[in-house]
Amino acid sequence: MTLLDVSIVNVALPSIRDELQLSPAELQWVLSGYALTFGLLLVPAGRFGDARGRRDVFIAGLVLFTLASAAAGLAQSAMWLVVARLVQGAAAGVVNPQVSGLIQQMFAPRERGRPFGLLGATIGVSTAVGPLLGGILIATIGPADGWRWIFYLNVPIGIVAVWLGYRWIPVATERKRRESLDPLGVLLLGVGVVLVLLPLVQEREWHGSGKWLLVVAGAAVLAGFWAWERHYGRARTALVELGLFQVRSYALGALIGLLYFAGFTTIFFIYTLYLQSGLGYSALEAGLAITPFAVGSAAASAIGGRFVQRFGRHMVVGGLVAVIAGLVATDLALRLVPGAGGGWAAALPLLVAGVGSGFVISPNQTLTLAEVPVARAGSAGAVLQTGQRIGTAMGIAAVGSYFFNRLAAGQGDWGGAFRGALWLTVGFVAVALVAALADVLSGRRERVPDSGRDAADVPGR
Structure with a gap:
């Protein structure tokens, strides 16, 4: 829910604007306000979960997110919707760091690849399938009320998630610490x-x-x-254990995450706009055109989690190469098949890019947190995600600025604007590839520790 709400709102913006009479600035805050408070709460919430118990913090965040989603669906004015989105983002920032912390808490190091793989699949699918799900809701219910159901959808899911959280998530057996926050x-x-x-x-x-x-x-x-x-x-x-950045796997993994998310999330931002405004796709068609990326990402994330111990950072390098190849091939497909058929011609290249993305997100997260002590898992994961949020904002600002400036200069040349912005996205991914290669070429092949204890506790680490 929390990651889906990053992208699902994109296709609903025209409907929201018409229904609530939002100004461009207010419309921007519907998107950016969520990202702002999301990034703001990650580290403090991760630290609080480490110190006071992750299950209760996770469930409290879910309750707040569910209530804020209901409030957003009921919005009758711009201010109402913006405030609801700010609260939604803050709740998302409370929930997310507890997830990686719980994985660290509940699984031994050698067992974490698979759950982190499922987490990576969730991240990839949630971000990529948002436009499709939003398009289906608007096409089914209609533009006037369809955007409200984008938020209402979270309510039943949130209620079930809270109930399952109480039933399934164990309370940590260790004594909760009461040190200063x-x-x-x-x-x-x-x-x-x-x-x-x-x-x-x-x-x-x-x-x-x-x-x-x-x-x-x-x-x-x-x-x-x-x-x-x-x-x-x-x-x-x-609040942040600075010694973590002296651990090579953590420092490089955090940098790769920041750079990759600067490119990864901008793909959907500019591609959705290009398909709808440039090629005349409906919201549903635009969502369908992006779906191959989501499918590839979900499948590869689950597979990558199982093999990350064997291949280490080499898997991340291969994934980044596949993403770059898929995006370059996407540009080629759009050039060779002009007009409305271009979006469908790009399906296979986007599938390749999605598969590559699946081999980046979850393996990188597994490797980055492999040597982090369980007691610091929540805050360490939160710092990692904060970098990803900053990367997302940085990428959208840079790529979006180029896209709209090129569009204005080209007098509505949507194709040229999109292809130029796509190459800027490829540039972010390429820099992430350089960081991953630096680790591989240094001779330190990152592996998930095989022992049942944290590598940070092993003498000499």
């Missing part, structure tokens, strides 16, 4: 993340170059956060 660290990180993300998510609405000074200010605040965490961590448990 590092409130100053939470504040510094929150301010820094907001300052960095805000101009990125508002890039199309805030004109001029002055907004980028906020990124500089955010970087300064995050530097202060880093210094505070070093000081605070000498005597107590800091």
Whole structure:
């Protein structure tokens, strides 16, 4: 639910705009507000789950997300919908870090590949299938009320998920820790993340170059956060364990995740716009055209989770190469088959890119968290996801800016704008490939530890 809501709203934006009479700025906040509060809560919520128990925090986040979804569906004004989306994003930020933490808690290191594979499949499918599901709801119910059911759909799912959470998720047997939750660290990180993300998510609405000074200010605040965490961590448990970044698998995996998500999520943003506005596809047809990526990603994620121990970071390298090849072939298919047939001609290349994506997301997450102690699993996973959220915002800002500027300069040349933006997306993935290759070529082949304990607890690690 939480990741689906990142992409499902895209196809409903025209209906929401017409029904609630939203301005462009308000429409942007329906999308960007969710991403902003999502990224803001990840690390504090991950730390809170580590310290107070992940199951209860997970269920509380689900309850809040379900209520916010109902409120969004009932929205009667722009402000109502924007506030509901902000709360939805915050609840998503509470839920998500508990998932990776629970996997770390419930499975020994050698057993984590498969559950992380299923998690990767969920991430890939949720992000990619959003436009299809949104298109089906709008086509079935109609544009006037179809967008409301995009949010209502979460209510029954959320109720069942809360019930199953109480029944199935075990309570940690270890004594819950009562150390300080590092409130100053939470504040510094929150301010820094907001300052960095805000101009990125508002890039199309805030004109001029002055907004980028906020990124500089955010970087300064995050530097202060880093210094505070070093000081605070000498005597107590800091919000972020900075020693994690001295672990090669974690540092490189976090960088790969940031760069890949900068390219990965922008594909659906620009492709959905191109199909609907450039090629005249309906919301449902646009969703169907993207479905091959979701299918390939889901299948490969499940498979990749089982073989990540054997191939390590080499699997991530192969996945990134497949993504690049699939996106380049997509551009070629759209050139060779102009007009409305282009979207269907690109189905096979998108399937290849989806398969590659499945070999990137879940194996990278497994390898990145392999050497993280269970006690820090939630906050470590949250830092990883925060980087992915920042990468997503960065990618959408850069690719979206190029796309719309090229569209304006080309007087409605949707094909040229999309292909140029697609190559910028390929550039982000290529840089992620360089980071993965650097790890492989260094001679340290990343593997999930075979012992039943965390690699971070093994002497010499």
